[in-house]
């Protein structure tokens with residue numbers, strides 16, 4: 001290195017920046033894994049939080065983000081595409097390195113340590129010491145809706161939409177449970193099930209806040225990205 005030339009701190013520096021730090025121009029960049037699923041909805045919800053929201057399809061794009069969202073969709077398909085696009089190992093490595101990551105529905109499945117009812121060749125990204133049950137809300141009732149309170153989220157319950165969603169069967173000691181399905185008519189076996197969790201910088205919901213126009217869960221995630229895990233710790237006090 002021949003001294004520093006701040007004026008030329010361009011693309012190379014952007015891609016090579018330390019993991020988890022804001023991008024060079026000071027604007028936090030949050031990627032959405034854009035191989036399959038409801039990518040557009042997440043990009044819109046993130047933009048509303050004032051971060052730069054970008055699709056991620058290639059390792060070089062992953063290297064340029066501070067945080068990542070794994071959208072809803074089909075976890076088996078996303079798993080296969082992660083391998084095809086040579087993103088499986090890079091995403092795993094970033095998560096293991098502490099990159100803030102949020103998974104909704106299929107994204108939650110990808111983050112889980114173990115999947116019940118998954119396909120044998122389905123691959124996991126890790127990050128969450130939980131066991132999830134895929135399509136737990138039942139095949140005959142493909143979607144289920146409820147209002148639930150989420151730890152750390154001010155402003156009352158969030159309307160949660162579950163679409164062929166998983167629930168969390170069990171959590172490890174470092175996992176914080178953020179929401180469960182409340183008692184209500186029609187909840188059936190879903191009652192009391194864990195549907196939102198956090199472990200360090202990894203957040204996951206079995207439901208889809210990106211589909212309901214309530215930006216609070218995305219704002220919570222963006223606070224986590226900007227403020228480290230202080231965001232949720234102080235909120236839960």
Ligand code: GLN
Nearest residue numbers: 072073074075105106164
């Ligand atoms: N059932 C899907 C899966 O197994 C998840 C559904 C969703 O993301 N809405 O991946």
